[in-house]
Amino acid sequence: MKVRHSFVALLACAALPAGAQLSIEITGAGANRIPVSIADFAGERIVSQALTSVVRGDLERSGWFRLVEPGTLATMEPTAGNIADLKTRGADAYVAGGVLQTGEGRYESRFRLFDVPKQAALGGHTYAHGSNQLRTTAHRISDFVYEKLTGEPGVFSTRIAYVVKSTGRFELQVADADGMNAQAALASREPIISPTWSPDGSKLAYVSFEAKKPVVYVHDLASGRRHVAANFKGSNSAPAWSPDGKRLAVVLTKDGNSQLYTLNADGSGVNRLASSSGIDTEPQYSPDGQWIYFTSDRGGSPQIYRIGAAGGNAERVTFEGSYNVTPRLSPDGRNMAYVSRNNGRFQLTLMDIATKQSQVLTDTAKDESPSFAPNGRTLLYASEINGRGVLGTVSIDGRIKQKLSVQAADVREPSWGPQLK
Amino acid sequence: MRTLLVTLAIALPLLISGCSSQPAAPEQPGAGVEDRKPTAITTPPVVQPPISTGNVDPYDIAELKNPKSILSKRNVFFDFDMYIVKDEFKPLIEAHAKFLVKNPKMKMLIQGNADERGSREYNLALGGKRSEAVKKALLLLGAKEDQVESVSLGEEKPRCTDATEECWAQNRRGDMLYSGEY
Numbered sequence: 001m002k003v004r005h006s007f008v009a010l011l012a013c014a015a016l017p018a019g020a021q022l023s024i025e026i027t028g029a030g031a032n033r034i035p036v037s038i039a040d041f042a043g044e045r046i047v048s049q050a051l052t053s054v055v056r057g058d059l060e061r062s063g064w065f066r067l068v069e070p071g072t073l074a075t076m077e078p079t080a081g082n083i084a085d086l087k088t089r090g091a092d093a094y095v096a097g098g099v100l101q102t103g104e105g106r107y108e109s110r111f112r113l114f115d116v117p118k119q120a121a122l123g124g125h126t127y128a129h130g131s132n133q134l135r136t137t138a139h140r141i142s143d144f145v146y147e148k149l150t151g152e153p154g155v156f157s158t159r160i161a162y163v164v165k166s167t168g169r170f171e172l173q174v175a176d177a178d179g180m181n182a183q184a185a186l187a188s189r190e191p192i193i194s195p196t197w198s199p200d201g202s203k204l205a206y207v208s209f210e211a212k213k214p215v216v217y218v219h220d221l222a223s224g225r226r227h228v229a230a231n232f233k234g235s236n237s238a239p240a241w242s243p244d245g246k247r248l249a250v251v252l253t254k255d256g257n258s259q260l261y262t263l264n265a266d267g268s269g270v271n272r273l274a275s276s277s278g279i280d281t282e283p284q285y286s287p288d289g290q291w292i293y294f295t296s297d298r299g300g301s302p303q304i305y306r307i308g309a310a311g312g313n314a315e316r317v318t319f320e321g322s323y324n325v326t327p328r329l330s331p332d333g334r335n336m337a338y339v340s341r342n343n344g345r346f347q348l349t350l351m352d353i354a355t356k357q358s359q360v361l362t363d364t365a366k367d368e369s370p371s372f373a374p375n376g377r378t379l380l381y382a383s384e385i386n387g388r389g390v391l392g393t394v395s396i397d398g399r400i401k402q403k404l405s406v407q408a409a410d411v412r413e414p415s416w417g418p419q420l421k
Numbered sequence: 422m423r424t425l426l427v428t429l430a431i432a433l434p435l436l437i438s439g440c441s442s443q444p445a446a447p448e449q450p451g452a453g454v455e456d457r458k459p460t461a462i463t464t465p466p467v468v469q470p471p472i473s474t475g476n477v478d479p480y481d482i483a484e485l486k487n488p489k490s491i492l493s494k495r496n497v498f499f500d501f502d503m504y505i506v507k508d509e510f511k512p513l514i515e516a517h518a519k520f521l522v523k524n525p526k527m528k529m530l531i532q533g534n535a536d537e538r539g540s541r542e543y544n545l546a547l548g549g550k551r552s553e554a555v556k557k558a559l560l561l562l563g564a565k566e567d568q569v570e571s572v573s574l575g576e577e578k579p580r581c582t583d584a585t586e587e588c589w590a591q592n593r594r595g596d597m598l599y600s601g602e603y
Contacts (some may be wrong), residue, residue: 191577193541213572214545235549235573238542250544253573257553258546279546295543302502302543323502325540339540346539368540387584413541 008210009187010224020406022391024177026061028401034149035064037091039074042110042327043099047134051099051109054138058156058178059145062398070094076112076124087118093122093149096189097141105131107177111141113148120146155373158415160380161185161204162391166409172206172381174221177373177416179361185219186226194238197417198245198265204240204415205248205265216250218265229267240284240292241265242309249273249292250285260294260307270338274307274314285309286329293317293327293336318351320358326369329353330376335396337370337379348381350396361398369412376418382412485599491516497555497595501536504550506558514555517597518562521569529564530603531555531571532596534578536589541576548573552574555595 038056041048041104059065068091073082076096085095091269095369097111112124129137136157143154155177164171170192175182186192190209198203202221207214214235219226230236234253248265251258260273260280273292274280279302291306296314298305301322307314318324323341330336333353340349340358345365351358366384373380376396383392385403389410393402407409461593484490495511506514533552535544552571559569581588 193545193575193577208579209574216576235545237545251542253549258549279543279550281540281546282540295540297502302539323539325543341539366538 007189011184016182022404025403029063035066035068035090036093037070039070039096041097048099051138058142113193151376161415162178163192163413164409195415201418209238243289267377287333295325328370361394371416380414380416480520495597499593504554514558518559518564521564527568530598530599533573534594535576536592537576545575548575551595
């Protein structure tokens, strides 16, 4: 093989220009959105405004909330009269807060959340932070409000990874869940596919074609350092982390067909998991670590199967249709997202594992790469709109939808990072 | 795809029959090919393997670049989600297998490709099965294991990027490439 100079840039922390950021558009909202009123946070104007707008944006974009104008009210100690006023405006919840400068570039942000009909405080928090942690602080406030009002943890503080393809260039990027703060972790002239977060959120495993063939890497995000996890003869792809972060399931062709193997994250301890005469690929561990779900054409068409994480007999999971691929388990293990082909359309589909009932969640035709939010309520996936690669999110009931796109480039291969404590 | 096949069915026999009337370029021995009349367009694009006429070697390395030789053709096309080599590509694979047998120092890389629909990882595996199917056929016909390497590009290197069946058909492909061509 002719050795060509291959362009690969490893980037520890490279901020991107504004045009390269993901922009989010809401394309569907929940049926019963909670009316919430968020007062302008008091304090140093420019700082508090930024905080308030991020919280409002988070809650509104989630599709679970409807923003109600608080009027001139901005107090963390609302009177009975204030509450009565909020009630007439139709607010069920009220958030107020303030920002104090405590030193050079140091701030203290406080907030309280109120249940309007019950006229009761639901709690609050104080965060000490620097001026560069404003958005992070706002996302944590949003997480608190979301959890108190919906009963499920919020995912505003999480991060996502995805690949942006522009002419002749592939970039593996990491951004906040709202698409902001996008940073490139890797840039290459060759394709990058299948990024997936380590359970502790510190690393990404992915497949890069920079060596003119697919090789699996593990990339530490803080340091920008990485190592080869699998580079055997033939192709190396489809990495999936075990829940304890110690092992990876991968697909290798070193012994012929695409087959499933597990290995330690450092590349040692290779173990063949299953054998078939056809294609086995796209492994994913169940959250309890007991099973590995995967795609196989061993029955004649691509279908989803599962096998014990230490091997054994594979059992078939999908039976309807002739193309069911890319199984992804929800964090609670109850649901499985996958892509099914229906009348020539490739659509994001959700199966209830216990009842085996399936529901198509989208009306797009080229869905790929589903990835669950850490709270299991939302799926992130890749699709195509007007010939352009975009990301979409959809709630597991199919109602709340967002589109995430990048100007003048295709965005694809998304992976939602874990919830960090 | 169908239009492509039809075009090939018309064009190939024409090229081949025209070939016998053309004098070979001096520095490049021309392929002596059986004289064939153009056939009906319903006939699959079966191309006769080169047949030696006199001292011209149809498996000379230069034939790889001779547009009149079947050896200049390198593509094997597949149906959606399939990795069976269709009968119409068997003469092409036979010709390359013979070439590899007669030129044991030549090495080939087979790149398997898939169209853009469906999962990238599944398509990577599918491209692998396609390149492997071409490789197996070549080995059965006498090519040696160390001459032929198969790899998959999945859906990552599309030749055609329109969202049409014609385009997808072109991308469901195995390419047989010799040293210096990849």
